[in-house]
Amino acid sequence: MSADQNWAADILLDGFGRVEESVEHALLGLSPEQLLQRPGPHANHIAWLVWHLTRVEDDHIAALAHVLGGHEPPKARAREVPPGQLWPQWRDRFALPYGEWATGYGQSSDEVGNFPAVDSEVLRGYHDAVHARVTEVIRGLQPEDLGRVVDERWSPPVTAAVRLVSLLNDATQHVGQAAYVRGIVLG
Numbered sequence: 001m002s003a004d005q006n007w008a009a010d011i012l013l014d015g016f017g018r019v020e021e022s023v024e025h026a027l028l029g030l031s032p033e034q035l036l037q038r039p040g041p042h043a044n045h046i047a048w049l050v051w052h053l054t055r056v057e058d059d060h061i062a063a064l065a066h067v068l069g070g071h072e073p074p075k076a077r078a079r080e081v082p083p084g085q086l087w088p089q090w091r092d093r094f095a096l097p098y099g100e101w102a103t104g105y106g107q108s109s110d111e112v113g114n115f116p117a118v119d120s121e122v123l124r125g126y127h128d129a130v131h132a133r134v135t136e137v138i139r140g141l142q143p144e145d146l147g148r149v150v151d152e153r154w155s156p157p158v159t160a161a162v163r164l165v166s167l168l169n170d171a172t173q174h175v176g177q178a179a180y181v182r183g184i185v186l187g
Contacts, residue, residue, distance in 0.1 A: 009141050012164055016138070019171045020131045023050055026178040027124050030185070032117035039184045042109040046178045046185070047118055051094070052104030053174035054127045057134055058085050059103050060167050064160055065137045067150040075152045086133060090126045094118055138164070 026046055027035070035047035044052075063082035067073045074080045081101045096102070097114050146161035158166075 006141065006143055008143065008146055008161065009138050012138050012168065013135060015168045016131065016134050016171070019053075019168070019175050020127065022172075022175040022179060023053075023127050024124065026050060026175060026182050027120040030120055030182070032119055034185050035120060035123070036115065036117060037181070037185045038113070039181055043181070044112055044177065045115070046181050047123060048104065048112045048115045049174045049178040049181070050123045050127060051096075051115070051118075052107075053171045053178075054123070054130050055087065055103040056105070056170055057167060058087055058130045059101075060163060061130070061134050061137050062086075064150050064163055065133075068137075068141075068145055068148065068160065073150050073152045073157070077153055086126070086129050090122075090129070093122050093126075 027050065030046065032047075036045050038045045059082060062084040063074070063080075065084055066082050079101075085101075087101070091100070095116055097116070098104075098107070098111065141160070146159065146164075148160050149157040150160050150163050151158035
């Protein structure tokens with residue numbers, strides 16, 4: 001063990017690595033129809049859960065990287081689309097009936113129900129690409145970056161550490177939900 005090891009980054013990498021493994025397992029061997037099965041009339045299905053957690057990771061990590069790269073953190077409450085997202089390369093493969101930059105945040109049950117059939121490999125491919133970007137950004141963190149304010153739209157302002165822990169928390173909740181739904185789908 002090195003005295004200068006970035007333990008925070010190591011812990012975050014381990015956490016996001018576990019999310020990636022769990023996404024892989026949640027999708028494994030399921031058909032597009034199985035991915036769309038809802039355990040209740042207003043429940044989320046696996047396809048939406050994995051897409052949503054991946055979109056949020058993509059959006060938030062792009063914003064964090066943008067600020068850590070020397071740009072000002074967002075200040076206005078209006079939704080800002082951070083540059084550097086991977087979504088534009090994947091959007092057409094999903095053919096979603098949502099807004100161009102939707103992340104799933106605040107979507108209704110009907111909107112979840114309108115998610116189209118998509119192959120698990122598309123979901124997995126997008127998540128793998130985003131996970132690689134998350135890993136790249138975290139590996140580039142210096143300990144002092146963790147205290148840097150990356151979003152001024154909240155009180156208190158959000159630091160890189162808070163954003164990353166929040167992002168990991170959100171991803172673990174949604175991938176856990178996907179695993180639960182998988183158990184119901186497979187009986």
